[in-house]
Amino acid sequence: MLEDAAAELFLETGYAATTIDQIAQRAGVSRNTFFNYFAAKSDLLWVELDAGIDRLAVELQNAPADSPALAALHEAIVRAVREIGVDRVPLALTQDDVMETREETRSSGLARLARRSDLIADFLAGHLGRPADDLLVLSAANALSGAISAAWTVWARDGIGRGPLVDYMSAAFTVVSSGLDHSLS
Amino acid sequence: MLEDAAAELFLETGYAATTIDQIAQRAGVSRNTFFNYFAAKSDLLWVELDAGIDRLAVELQNAPADSPALAALHEAIVRAVREIGVDRVPLALTQDDVMETREETRSSGLARLARRSDLIADFLAGHLGRPADDLLVLSAANALSGAISAAWTVWARDGIGRGPLVDYMSAAFTVVSSGLDHSLS
């Protein structure tokens, strides 16, 4: 399995020092097969996060159209991460001290934030009857997406004793969304 | 000048299709000289944004320690972008249709967001007497940083008729910060 091989190597020798050749070799496949499954080396760091965003996209599609936008969004987020257990921590967040390369891993993680912001912006725009590139909509979407990032980060850093991700997520979401209510209506 | 050469080439043939060799050649320097001034090709897209963040760092250092955290932060942001004119639009934001490559340029832009979030988180943590990796502090910092990003984005997209950046910035900041007041005190 490519992900397992990569995780081992990243922890052994660090992210930057691990080549795709090494990952493929340890997984017993060719280098090209690696690229059949992952478009970039950094994708390996964010498998769990990407899955969470995929899940969010689905939940947003199924969200009721009549309930208030922020409440529906909160609900969708909770559904999306509810079942993410303690073992599903993104590698890059727990092990970044071991595998060094702060900058590279971080910016690849931020790329995910863009996708999530887009999802939220579209959702809010649809529910509020505003254009998706409206300053208010975009500010709110980016802010909420940032709060979600914070939840992931703190959750991961809290180590073994941490509670379920969904609790962090709800807390972070509420902090930011409570004030948004007035501006968005 | 490297930046000018790059801007020309990006607009002529697109970002991805432009090589560092071409940029250096047009600027009349060697390829290695390029790397003396810019650590990465993508840095060329964000010169203005990076300058704004540098400016913000300075303003946060000089901010009064006694005034309320969010008010002081707002003030620092306003000071940091007050003099940014209509000609200082980041290339990546105005010309992304011309130079294609949405993903690559976007993720390099997001990398800046991380630096700005760190600045804001440190500032808030200091002013609130909380740890910098606190969920509340991090959520607020990420949210505010996201709002600032939204302001840059909409400002850039608004084209020729746009007003000063600082207006966008204040509006975006207020949307997000107004609700944060209660949570952070």
Place this chain on the structure above:
DNA sequence: GCTATTATTGGACTCAGTACAGTATTACAA
């Protein structure tokens, strides 16, 4: 003029990511 520092350059290298053609494997039909 001499010297120390800094700017620039050349050359060689690693490795991520892409392109494409060729081969194995599987699934499914007759």
Place this chain on the structure above:
DNA sequence: TTGTAATACTGTACTGAGTCCAATAATAGC
């Protein structure tokens, strides 16, 4: 079983970003 189509995998070759290091040019200070 055989044939066939789709899919998974592999080999090879290439581009270009970014790094390293040693050498040379330019410049500032004396």
